[in-house]
Amino acid sequence: MLGFSRFAGPAIRQFSTTNPAAAGAIAVSEVHKNVFHVKLNRPEKRNTFTYELWQEMKTVFDGLAENPKCRSIVISGEGKSFCAGIDLKAGMGEIIKIIQDDLDVGRKGRGIRRIITVCQDGFTAIQKCPKPVIAAVHSHCIGAGVDLITACDIRYASSDAIFNIKEVDIGMAADVGTLNRIEKVVGNSSWVREIAFTSRDVPAHEALKHGLVSKVFDSQSELLEASLEVARKIAGKSPIGVQGTKEVLNHARDHTTDESLNFVKTWNMSQILSTDLVEGAMASMSKQKAEFKDV
Numbered sequence: 261m262l263g264f265s266r267f268a269g270p271a272i273r274q275f276s277t278t279n280p281a282a283a284g285a286i287a288v289s290e291v292h293k294n295v296f297h298v299k300l301n302r303p304e305k306r307n308t309f310t311y312e313l314w315q316e317m318k319t320v321f322d323g324l325a326e327n328p329k330c331r332s333i334v335i336s337g338e339g340k341s342f343c344a345g346i347d348l349k350a351g352m353g354e355i356i357k358i359i360q361d362d363l364d365v366g367r368k369g370r371g372i373r374r375i376i377t378v379c380q381d382g383f384t385a386i387q388k389c390p391k392p393v394i395a396a397v398h399s400h401c402i403g404a405g406v407d408l409i410t411a412c413d414i415r416y417a418s419s420d421a422i423f424n425i426k427e428v429d430i431g432m433a434a435d436v437g438t439l440n441r442i443e444k445v446v447g448n449s450s451w452v453r454e455i456a457f458t459s460r461d462v463p464a465h466e467a468l469k470h471g472l473v474s475k476v477f478d479s480q481s482e483l484l485e486a487s488l489e490v491a492r493k494i495a496g497k498s499p500i501g502v503q504g505t506k507e508v509l510n511h512a513r514d515h516t517t518d519e520s521l522n523f524v525k526t527w528n529m530s531q532i533l534s535t536d537l538v539e540g541a542m543a544s545m546s547k548q549k550a551e552f553k554d555v
């Protein structure tokens with residue numbers, strides 16, 4: 261369940277869960293009109309993921325998906341690392357409980373499947389959220405961190421960022437999204453397989469070269485500033501147009517061109533009838549900035 265607290269600044273709000281295991285692990289604030297900043301907020305644990313944090317991700321992104329005031333989102337990490345992956349102590353608890361349980365292998369397997377589903381859903385909520393999500397990555401982005409950013413729409417990094425698909429080092433195939441999304445993000449299967457099989461550190465400039473990120477900034481502050489600026493620009497556009505664009509791009513990525521053309525015309529059968537079309541066209545003709553209603 262979401263709690264609510266206010267701190268300085270009229271437009272800034274912070275949400276956190278009331279679940280003690282995850283309390284304050286994600287901070288959400290409206291930093292500009294219609295622009296939300298989601299901050300992973302376990303700096304002392306390098307923003308590593310626990311089961312509760314994955315659940316909280318879903319709660320946060322499902323909430324923002326439904327929040328008409330939210331039109332774009334930046335996600336970043338507080339402290340020394342963007343995200344150092346799963347919490348190798350607390351994050352393994354649910355799995356260890358099942359391993360130690362006195363169950364047959366079929367029932368244990370079902371339990372593991374349920375846990376993986378919850379973790380996957382935490383990041384898939386980013387993909388399903390109709391509002392564009394920009395990942396602002398500094399320093400370490402390891403294991404679950406890569407799972408997270410591959411579900412985002414735009415990935416920027418600071419020059420100190422290091423990416424690592426680390427899962428083979430802990431004896432598993434990554435199962436929370438990286439392997440399912442990264443080849444669609446990057447389009448270079450040979451490079452993806454090399455870094456996934458070897459779990460080597462990938463520096464920011466190499467991630468840029470291969471398209472894992474689309475911009476690299478000299479410092480973390482420039483990274484955040486630029487990410488929020490792009491989010492602000494997006495928030496000024498028609499939310500009908502922007503959110504429809506995300507839906508159609510997501511659909512196109514996973515379907516044939518014919519299926520996708522069919523999807524977009526069906527989508528626009530209703531969406532093109534919004535007032536945004538006339539208001540946007542009139543503003544464009546008169547070289548004015550259109551003001552669009554929330555959706």
Ligand SMILES: CCC/C=C/C=C/C(=O)SCCNC(=O)CCNC(=O)[C@H](O)C(C)(C)COP(=O)(O)OP(=O)(O)OC[C@H]1O[C@@H](n2cnc3c(N)ncnc32)[C@H](O)[C@@H]1OP(=O)(O)O
Nearest residue numbers: 305306308344345346347348349376379400403404426427
């Ligand atoms: C069903 C779900 C499936 C999901 C699977 C997901 C898998 C993965 O994510 S695999 C990747 C797991 N992560 C790692 O292997 C990273 C381990 N950490 C490191 O390599 C280093 O800590 C790091 C490079 C991030 C930072 O190094 P640095 O020298 O700068 O700091 P440290 O002294 O090592 O760490 C600082 C404190 O953070 C704690 N910490 C770091 N990473 C983790 C982690 N993954 N889990 C738990 N805790 C972590 C570290 O213990 C230090 O804590 P403290 O000693 O209390 O100061």
